[in-house]
Amino acid sequence: MVHGAFCGGWAFEAFRAPFEAAGHTVLTPDLRGHGDADRSDAVVGVSMTDYAKDIAALCEAQSQPPILIGHSLGGLVVQLAARRAKLRAVVLLAPSAPWGVSGSSMEEAVTAFGLHMLGPFWAQGVAPDRGLMRQYSLNRMPKAECEAAVARLRPESGRALWETLNWWLDPFMTTGVGSGPLPVPSLVLCGERDVVHPPGTVRQTAERIGAAYRQVPGMSHWLLGEPGFDKVAADVLAWLDGVLAMDVA
Numbered sequence: 001m002v003h004g005a006f007c008g009g010w011a012f013e014a015f016r017a018p019f020e021a022a023g024h025t026v027l028t029p030d031l032r033g034h035g036d037a038d039r040s041d042a043v044v045g046v047s048m049t050d051y052a053k054d055i056a057a058l059c060e061a062q063s064q065p066p067i068l069i070g071h072s073l074g075g076l077v078v079q080l081a082a083r084r085a086k087l088r089a090v091v092l093l094a095p096s097a098p099w100g101v102s103g104s105s106m107e108e109a110v111t112a113f114g115l116h117m118l119g120p121f122w123a124q125g126v127a128p129d130r131g132l133m134r135q136y137s138l139n140r141m142p143k144a145e146c147e148a149a150v151a152r153l154r155p156e157s158g159r160a161l162w163e164t165l166n167w168w169l170d171p172f173m174t175t176g177v178g179s180g181p182l183p184v185p186s187l188v189l190c191g192e193r194d195v196v197h198p199p200g201t202v203r204q205t206a207e208r209i210g211a212a213y214r215q216v217p218g219m220s221h222w223l224l225g226e227p228g229f230d231k232v233a234a235d236v237l238a239w240l241d242g243v244l245a246m247d248v249a
Helices: 016-021 048-060 073-081 106-118 130-137 143-151 158-165 199-209 229-248
Strands: 067-071 089-092 186-191 212-216
Touching: 016 229, 048 073, 048 158, 067 073, 073 089, 073 158, 089 229, 130 143, 186 199, 186 229, 199 212, 212 229
Parallel strands: 067 089, 089 186, 186 212
Antiparallel strands: none
């Protein structure tokens, strides 16, 4: 399970439990520079390619092809890793869009252009905007749980954010996921009320990679922890049961 921007593997503390109860072994790695012991500037200069290569290497080190689940920016990391490692399946929760998929809301445009107010943000670690996280990402979380998550946020790589949110300025197409469907069964879920990665954009992402798409009624961006996450997990597990049954058949 691959976490999103400003977070760490801790983001899946609740979401992993139903999968472990179902018999899955779950790994929740910290992306490069996101560990509790890492310096605050450890993410400076880190690319989305670095994240993808790290996750692909972790996948290749497993005894059998794993299932990759990614949330938000981690969902884009998973898309990139899926072209680099042998996997069994991919599940994306409110994923960031790959190169070439345009945003469908004003909030997305404001976020992309707002980064430029920080100066040369691509060459620095970007501090989390805790107010925005409370308002848009964790907005359906109980207050105590929201504040606990906010307290654990870390700086994110400005370069990775630039490559993701300002892809049209990147001639190297760093976040491009290639043409055609991903080489494994793929499922994409999006909260009906998500304004970080709204349904209109996430549906385009699903179409780009040839994935099944499901919209989750009433939910926002934090599909891995906000009220109703257990139903999201159950939906994913049911889909995975169908995918894994094909192995037996």
